[in-house]
Amino acid sequence: DAGVIQSPRHEVTEMGQEVTLRCKPISGHDYLFWYRQTMMRGLELLIYFNNNVPIDDSGMPEDRFSAKMPNASFSTLKIQPSEPRDSAVYFCASSSLGQEQYFGPGTRLTVT
Amino acid sequence: QKEVEQNSGPLSVPEGAIASLNCTYSDRGSQSFFWYRQYSGKSPELIMFIYSNGDKEDGRFTAQLNKASQYVSLLIRDSQPSDSATYLCAVNLRSNYQLIWGAGTKLIIKP
Numbered sequence: 001d002a003g004v005i006q007s008p009r010h011e012v013t014e015m016g017q018e019v020t021l022r023c024k025p026i027s028g029h030d031y032l033f034w035y036r037q038t039m040m041r042g043l044e045l046l047i048y049f050n051n052n053v054p055i056d057d058s059g060m061p062e063d064r065f066s067a068k069m070p071n072a073s074f075s076t077l078k079i080q081p082s083e084p085r086d087s088a089v090y091f092c093a094s095s096s097l098g099q100e101q102y103f104g105p106g107t108r109l110t111v112t
Numbered sequence: 113q114k115e116v117e118q119n120s121g122p123l124s125v126p127e128g129a130i131a132s133l134n135c136t137y138s139d140r141g142s143q144s145f146f147w148y149r150q151y152s153g154k155s156p157e158l159i160m161f162i163y164s165n166g167d168k169e170d171g172r173f174t175a176q177l178n179k180a181s182q183y184v185s186l187l188i189r190d191s192q193p194s195d196s197a198t199y200l201c202a203v204n205l206r207s208n209y210q211l212i213w214g215a216g217t218k219l220i221i222k223p
Contacts (some may be wrong), residue, residue: 031209043156043200056210091155099144099204101211103155105157 002026004104006092012110016082021107023092024073033101034067034077035091043091049075082111116203118214127223131188135201135214138182144204144209145184149197156200160186169199190219 013019025032028098033048034082047057052069060067069075079086091107093101115138125131133147144163148156162168162175162184174187184203188195198218202211 042215043215045210048210050209095209099209100146100158100161101160101202107156 004092004094004102005109006090006104008107009105010108010110014112015083016081017087018078019051019082019109019111020088020094021077021109023077023104025075025092025094026088026102028075029094029096029102030072031097031101032069032075033093033095033096034075035093035103037091037106038088046077049060059109068071079109082109084111087111116201116212116214118199118201118217119150119182120215121218122220123217124220124222125191127191127193129190129191131195132152132217133186133188133199133217134183135203136183136213137201137203139180139205139212141184141202142182142203142205142212143177145175146202146204147173147175147184147186148200148202150216151197151199171172183214188219193221193223195219196221 008024011075030051034046038041047067049069067077068069088112089106090108091103093103117136139216145159149159150156160175163176165177165179168175172189176185196217201214
Protein backbone atom coordinates (compact mmCIF):
# COMPACT_ATOMS: atom_id res chain seq x y z
CA ASP A 1 0.00 0.00 0.00
CA ALA A 2 1.24 3.44 -0.85
CA GLY A 3 1.53 5.72 2.13
CA VAL A 4 0.91 9.44 2.21
CA ILE A 5 2.68 11.11 -0.69
CA GLN A 6 4.01 14.66 -0.54
CA SER A 7 5.70 16.82 -3.12
CA PRO A 8 8.07 18.42 -3.48
CA ARG A 9 10.39 16.91 -0.88
CA HIS A 10 12.53 20.02 -0.79
CA GLU A 11 11.68 23.57 -1.78
CA VAL A 12 13.99 26.55 -1.76
CA THR A 13 12.46 29.87 -2.68
CA GLU A 14 13.01 33.55 -2.26
CA MET A 15 11.02 35.74 0.05
CA GLY A 16 7.86 37.01 -1.59
CA GLN A 17 7.40 34.04 -3.88
CA GLU A 18 4.37 31.75 -3.86
CA VAL A 19 4.90 28.23 -2.58
CA THR A 20 2.54 25.31 -3.15
CA LEU A 21 2.90 22.06 -1.26
CA ARG A 22 1.02 18.97 -2.35
CA CYS A 23 -0.33 15.91 -0.59
CA LYS A 24 -2.00 12.67 -1.61
CA PRO A 25 -3.53 10.87 1.41
CA ILE A 26 -3.83 7.14 1.88
CA SER A 27 -6.71 5.82 -0.18
CA GLY A 28 -9.85 5.46 1.89
CA HIS A 29 -8.77 7.81 4.64
CA ASP A 30 -11.33 10.50 5.36
CA TYR A 31 -9.22 12.88 7.46
CA LEU A 32 -6.29 14.92 6.23
CA PHE A 33 -4.03 17.04 8.42
CA TRP A 34 -1.38 19.63 7.60
CA TYR A 35 1.38 20.18 10.16
CA ARG A 36 4.44 22.34 10.42
CA GLN A 37 7.50 21.33 12.45
CA THR A 38 10.33 23.54 13.64
CA MET A 39 12.94 23.10 16.35
CA MET A 40 11.54 26.02 18.29
CA ARG A 41 7.83 25.22 18.15
CA GLY A 42 7.73 21.48 17.58
CA LEU A 43 4.86 19.96 15.65
CA GLU A 44 1.99 22.36 15.02
CA LEU A 45 -1.36 21.52 13.45
CA LEU A 46 -2.22 24.05 10.76
CA ILE A 47 -5.54 22.76 9.41
CA TYR A 48 -7.46 19.55 9.00
CA PHE A 49 -10.13 18.29 6.64
CA ASN A 50 -12.85 15.69 6.97
CA ASN A 51 -14.32 14.35 3.74
CA ASN A 52 -12.63 17.20 1.85
CA VAL A 53 -14.21 19.88 4.06
CA PRO A 54 -11.98 22.11 6.23
CA ILE A 55 -12.95 21.54 9.86
CA ASP A 56 -10.48 23.62 11.85
CA ASP A 57 -8.03 26.13 10.40
CA SER A 58 -7.27 27.92 13.66
CA GLY A 59 -3.65 26.84 13.41
CA MET A 60 -3.06 28.61 10.13
CA PRO A 61 -0.63 31.35 11.14
CA GLU A 62 -2.01 34.13 8.97
CA ASP A 63 -3.80 34.98 5.77
CA ARG A 64 -0.73 34.22 3.73
CA PHE A 65 -1.50 30.55 4.28
CA SER A 66 -4.34 28.75 2.53
CA ALA A 67 -5.25 25.11 2.06
CA LYS A 68 -7.62 23.29 -0.25
CA MET A 69 -8.81 19.76 -0.74
CA PRO A 70 -10.63 19.60 -4.07
CA ASN A 71 -11.12 15.83 -3.88
CA ALA A 72 -10.46 12.86 -1.64
CA SER A 73 -7.04 12.16 -3.11
CA PHE A 74 -5.42 15.57 -3.24
CA SER A 75 -4.73 18.58 -1.04
CA THR A 76 -2.59 21.68 -1.34
CA LEU A 77 -1.09 24.10 1.14
CA LYS A 78 -0.19 27.45 -0.35
CA ILE A 79 1.90 30.24 1.09
CA GLN A 80 1.70 33.59 -0.66
CA PRO A 81 3.85 35.59 -0.21
CA SER A 82 6.44 33.45 1.54
CA GLU A 83 8.69 34.81 4.30
CA PRO A 84 11.92 33.48 5.86
CA ARG A 85 10.05 32.63 9.08
CA ASP A 86 7.96 30.14 7.10
CA SER A 87 11.04 27.94 6.75
CA ALA A 88 10.13 24.59 8.33
CA VAL A 89 9.24 21.02 7.51
CA TYR A 90 5.62 20.68 6.44
CA PHE A 91 3.94 17.34 6.97
CA CYS A 92 0.70 15.98 5.65
CA ALA A 93 -0.98 13.15 7.56
CA SER A 94 -4.14 11.15 6.97
CA SER A 95 -6.35 8.95 9.09
CA SER A 96 -9.48 6.89 8.99
CA LEU A 97 -12.25 7.89 11.40
CA GLY A 98 -9.93 10.47 12.90
CA GLN A 99 -7.83 8.00 14.85
CA GLU A 100 -4.26 6.91 14.11
CA GLN A 101 -2.57 9.41 11.83
CA TYR A 102 -0.05 8.36 9.20
CA PHE A 103 2.45 10.91 8.04
CA GLY A 104 3.96 11.64 4.68
CA PRO A 105 7.71 12.17 4.26
CA GLY A 106 7.36 15.93 4.55
CA THR A 107 8.43 18.94 2.52
CA ARG A 108 11.45 20.85 3.76
CA LEU A 109 10.83 24.50 2.90
CA THR A 110 13.59 27.07 2.94
CA VAL A 111 12.71 30.69 2.26
CA THR A 112 15.71 32.94 1.69
CA GLN B 113 -4.95 25.13 27.78
CA LYS B 114 -4.81 21.49 26.88
CA GLU B 115 -1.26 20.24 27.21
CA VAL B 116 0.85 17.18 26.79
CA GLU B 117 4.14 17.18 28.66
CA GLN B 118 7.24 15.13 28.02
CA ASN B 119 10.77 15.32 29.35
CA SER B 120 12.86 16.56 26.44
CA GLY B 121 15.85 14.44 27.42
CA PRO B 122 18.13 13.26 26.11
CA LEU B 123 17.49 9.99 27.88
CA SER B 124 20.53 7.76 27.64
CA VAL B 125 20.02 4.01 28.07
CA PRO B 126 22.57 1.21 27.62
CA GLU B 127 21.94 -1.32 24.89
CA GLY B 128 19.84 -4.25 26.09
CA ALA B 129 18.25 -2.31 28.96
CA ILE B 130 14.65 -1.12 29.29
CA ALA B 131 13.95 2.42 28.12
CA SER B 132 11.05 4.13 29.89
CA LEU B 133 9.43 7.17 28.33
CA ASN B 134 6.75 9.15 30.10
CA CYS B 135 4.03 11.57 29.11
CA THR B 136 1.44 13.47 31.14
CA TYR B 137 -1.66 15.19 29.84
CA SER B 138 -3.94 17.81 31.28
CA ASP B 139 -7.38 17.08 29.78
CA ARG B 140 -9.31 14.38 31.61
CA GLY B 141 -11.54 14.09 28.54
CA SER B 142 -8.71 12.60 26.52
CA GLN B 143 -9.72 9.38 24.84
CA SER B 144 -6.89 8.00 22.73
CA PHE B 145 -3.15 8.00 23.22
CA PHE B 146 -0.42 7.55 20.67
CA TRP B 147 3.34 7.08 20.59
CA TYR B 148 5.26 8.11 17.51
CA ARG B 149 8.94 7.62 16.77
CA GLN B 150 10.79 10.22 14.71
CA TYR B 151 14.28 9.67 13.41
CA SER B 152 16.31 12.76 12.62
CA GLY B 153 15.26 14.19 9.26
CA LYS B 154 12.32 11.80 8.92
CA SER B 155 8.59 11.97 9.53
CA PRO B 156 6.81 10.75 12.69
CA GLU B 157 6.03 7.04 12.56
CA LEU B 158 3.22 5.52 14.61
CA ILE B 159 4.47 2.73 16.86
CA MET B 160 1.75 2.26 19.48
CA PHE B 161 -1.71 3.44 20.43
CA ILE B 162 -3.77 2.72 23.51
CA TYR B 163 -7.34 3.54 24.47
CA SER B 164 -7.98 1.69 27.73
CA ASN B 165 -6.36 1.74 31.12
CA GLY B 166 -3.64 -0.82 31.59
CA ASP B 167 -0.90 -2.22 29.41
CA LYS B 168 -0.72 -2.96 25.71
CA GLU B 169 2.19 -4.94 24.35
CA ASP B 170 3.52 -5.14 20.81
CA GLY B 171 6.83 -6.91 20.43
CA ARG B 172 9.49 -5.08 22.43
CA PHE B 173 7.13 -2.15 23.06
CA THR B 174 4.63 -1.77 25.90
CA ALA B 175 2.32 1.21 26.28
CA GLN B 176 0.89 1.85 29.74
CA LEU B 177 -2.09 4.11 30.40
CA ASN B 178 -3.30 5.42 33.75
CA LYS B 179 -6.24 7.76 33.22
CA ALA B 180 -6.70 8.48 36.93
CA SER B 181 -3.16 9.84 37.14
CA GLN B 182 -3.26 11.21 33.59
CA TYR B 183 -0.12 9.66 32.32
CA VAL B 184 0.88 7.35 29.55
CA SER B 185 4.23 5.66 29.22
CA LEU B 186 6.17 3.66 26.66
CA LEU B 187 8.56 0.91 27.62
CA ILE B 188 11.10 -0.43 25.17
CA ARG B 189 12.61 -3.75 26.19
CA ASP B 190 16.00 -4.97 25.01
CA SER B 191 16.84 -1.52 23.67
CA GLN B 192 18.81 -1.41 20.45
CA PRO B 193 20.90 1.41 18.95
CA SER B 194 18.28 1.58 16.18
CA ASP B 195 15.76 2.70 18.83
CA SER B 196 17.67 5.97 19.16
CA ALA B 197 15.19 8.61 18.05
CA THR B 198 12.79 11.22 19.36
CA TYR B 199 9.59 9.77 20.76
CA LEU B 200 6.46 11.90 20.50
CA CYS B 201 3.41 11.42 22.68
CA ALA B 202 0.06 12.53 21.24
CA VAL B 203 -3.38 12.66 22.82
CA ASN B 204 -6.74 12.73 21.09
CA LEU B 205 -9.45 14.76 22.78
CA ARG B 206 -13.01 13.58 22.97
CA SER B 207 -14.39 16.71 21.37
CA ASN B 208 -12.61 16.57 18.05
CA TYR B 209 -10.09 14.62 16.09
CA GLN B 210 -7.10 16.79 16.70
CA LEU B 211 -4.03 15.31 18.31
CA ILE B 212 -2.35 17.36 21.00
CA TRP B 213 1.38 16.72 20.76
CA GLY B 214 4.14 16.64 23.30
CA ALA B 215 7.50 18.16 22.42
CA GLY B 216 9.13 14.74 22.34
CA THR B 217 11.82 12.90 24.30
CA LYS B 218 15.14 12.25 22.64
CA LEU B 219 16.29 8.70 23.39
CA ILE B 220 19.88 7.60 22.94
CA ILE B 221 20.77 3.91 23.17
CA LYS B 222 24.45 3.47 23.90
CA PRO B 223 26.15 0.32 22.54
